[in-house]
Amino acid sequence: xxxxxxxxxxxxxxxxxxxxxxxxxxxxxxxxxxxxxxxxxxxxxxxxxxxxxxxxxxxxxxxxxxxxxxxxxxxxxxxxxxxxxxxxxxxxxxxxxxxxxxxxxxxxxxxxxxxx
Amino acid sequence: xxxxxxxxxxxxxxxxxxxxxxxxxxxxxxxxxxxxxxxxxxxxxxxxxxxxxxxxxxxxxxxxxxxxxxxxxxxxxxxxxxxxxxxxxxxxxxxxxxxxxxxxxxxxx
Numbered sequence: 001x002x003x004x005x006x007x008x009x010x011x012x013x014x015x016x017x018x019x020x021x022x023x024x025x026x027x028x029x030x031x032x033x034x035x036x037x038x039x040x041x042x043x044x045x046x047x048x049x050x051x052x053x054x055x056x057x058x059x060x061x062x063x064x065x066x067x068x069x070x071x072x073x074x075x076x077x078x079x080x081x082x083x084x085x086x087x088x089x090x091x092x093x094x095x096x097x098x099x100x101x102x103x104x105x106x107x108x109x110x111x112x113x114x115x116x
Numbered sequence: 117x118x119x120x121x122x123x124x125x126x127x128x129x130x131x132x133x134x135x136x137x138x139x140x141x142x143x144x145x146x147x148x149x150x151x152x153x154x155x156x157x158x159x160x161x162x163x164x165x166x167x168x169x170x171x172x173x174x175x176x177x178x179x180x181x182x183x184x185x186x187x188x189x190x191x192x193x194x195x196x197x198x199x200x201x202x203x204x205x206x207x208x209x210x211x212x213x214x215x216x217x218x219x220x221x222x223x224x225x
Contacts, residue, residue: 040124042203042217043159058212090158098211104149105213107158 003027004108006091012114013081021076021111023091031097032074033105034058034066036087043090049074050097081115088112118142120216122204127222128194136189136202136219144209150178150189151203153218159203162189191221199223 004025013019025032034046045058049068063085065077074093078085091108120140128134140148147166151159165171165180165187177190189202201218208214 040217042120043205043215045212098146098207104161104164105151105159107160109158 004091004093004106006089006108006111008111009109010112010114012116013078015081015083015115017081019078019081019113021078021089021091021113023074023076023108024072025074025091025093025106025108026072027093027095027106028071029093029095029106030071031094032068033092033094034064034074034076035090035092036060036085037090037110038087046076046089048097081113083115086113086115118208118214120204120206120214122202122216122219124217125220125222127224128191130194130196130223130225132194133190133192134194134221136191136221138187138189138204138216140185140187140204140206140214140216142206142208142214145182145185146207146209146211148178148180148187148207149205149213150176150187151205153201153203155200162202194223196223196225 007022030051033048035043044060046064047066049055052071089111092105094103122138150162153159163178170179175192180187201220203218204216206214
């Protein structure tokens with residue numbers, strides 16, 4: 001079934017630990033995105049990639065890193081987790097970077113992360 | 117700064133009509149999306165507007181006025197399954213997507 005998968009579904013993590021959230025899509029979309037969603041704040045962009053081999057910083061990139069070695073995978077790494085990174089993390093993709101008709105974002109099911 | 121405003125919460129009755137407003141102040145405009153998000157789930161695409169006017173898609177319609185920085189999502193013949201959050205998002209001049217905080221819609225029987 002075409003779409004985006006994320007792993008893990010949820011995780012409880014001790015502060016200071018390193019964690020990688022996985023994201024894989026099989027739609028051959030060029031652009032991929034990582035968001036965090038916190039109550040009352042809406043979706044905030046962490047990092048994005050318009051095509052394999054390139055990445056860019058979003059609104060809230062500090063404490064996070066990404067890589068885009070191929071079209072399908074876009075992992076997000078927390079080098080040393082802090083409690084303020086407790087959130088729901090969504091990965092998304094679009095056929096191309098930027099906006100436009102037919103370029104709506106497809107979202108993965110999300111990862112609920114708690115940092116203690 | 118860039119800003120998108122939506123009501124935090126709205127309540128409506130099953131079978132009725134509800135209008136969810138979105139006003140935006142962004143650096144440029146290259147389109148506006150509406151997404152639906154059920155509790156505990158991912159957002160899903162509802163509509164896209166880039167020109168002024170009304171786009172109708174079944175029970176859902178979306179309106180845009182670029183001169184007023186304003187959009188609304190109109191939901192007709194409300195069903196209980198329409199209980200969800202509705203997110204407005206604007207594409208700015210840098211083709212970045214700016215998200216509103218969402219409107220939680222509660223449907224009562």
